[in-house]
Amino acid sequence: MEQQARRQGLAGIIDSFWLQGMQAGHKNTFDCIKAFSETDFTEDLKKFDVPTLVLHGDDDQIVPIGAAALRSAKLVRNATLKIYAGAPHGLAYTHKDQLNADLLSFLKT
Numbered sequence: 001m002e003q004q005a006r007r008q009g010l011a012g013i014i015d016s017f018w019l020q021g022m023q024a025g026h027k028n029t030f031d032c033i034k035a036f037s038e039t040d041f042t043e044d045l046k047k048f049d050v051p052t053l054v055l056h057g058d059d060d061q062i063v064p065i066g067a068a069a070l071r072s073a074k075l076v077r078n079a080t081l082k083i084y085a086g087a088p089h090g091l092a093y094t095h096k097d098q099l100n101a102d103l104l105s106f107l108k109t
Contacts (some may be wrong), residue, residue, distance in 0.1 A: 003102065013093045045075040053106045054077045057087025080106060 021029055054076065056069030067084070071074055073081035087095050 004015045009094075010094070013058070013090055016093075017090065042075060045072055048076045050078070050109070051106075052076045054079050054081045055084070055091070055102070056082075057085050057089065057091040057095070060089045060091075062089035 014086055024032070054069050054073045056063075056065050058065055060068075069081060070084070073079045084095050084098065085090050
């Protein structure tokens with residue numbers, strides 16, 4: 001019952017993600033996924049020389065937190081890692097209030 005209610009609450013977000021994908025086109029979406037999943041940004045991340053906020057949900061089913069946020073935060077000097085408990089890939093929708101507060105706090109430091 002709880003899962004069903006959760007899914008119903010996210011129906012608009014799911015529809016929005018679907019619409020974005022359909023507007024991008026199949027080939028474009030595939031090429032984008034291929035590029036970001038096969039490109040090694042390690043050397044680029046090591047060159048960051050400004051304070052950087054790294055955000056990630058620990059329930060992201062699209063981008064593994066270990067391969068993304070945890071690794072990035074170790075590679076970027078002066079990185080601040082913020083992990084959102086229970087947050088999915090679309091945390092900008094599901095955790096927008098917390099995200100906005102964290103962004104404002106980071107910008108003020």
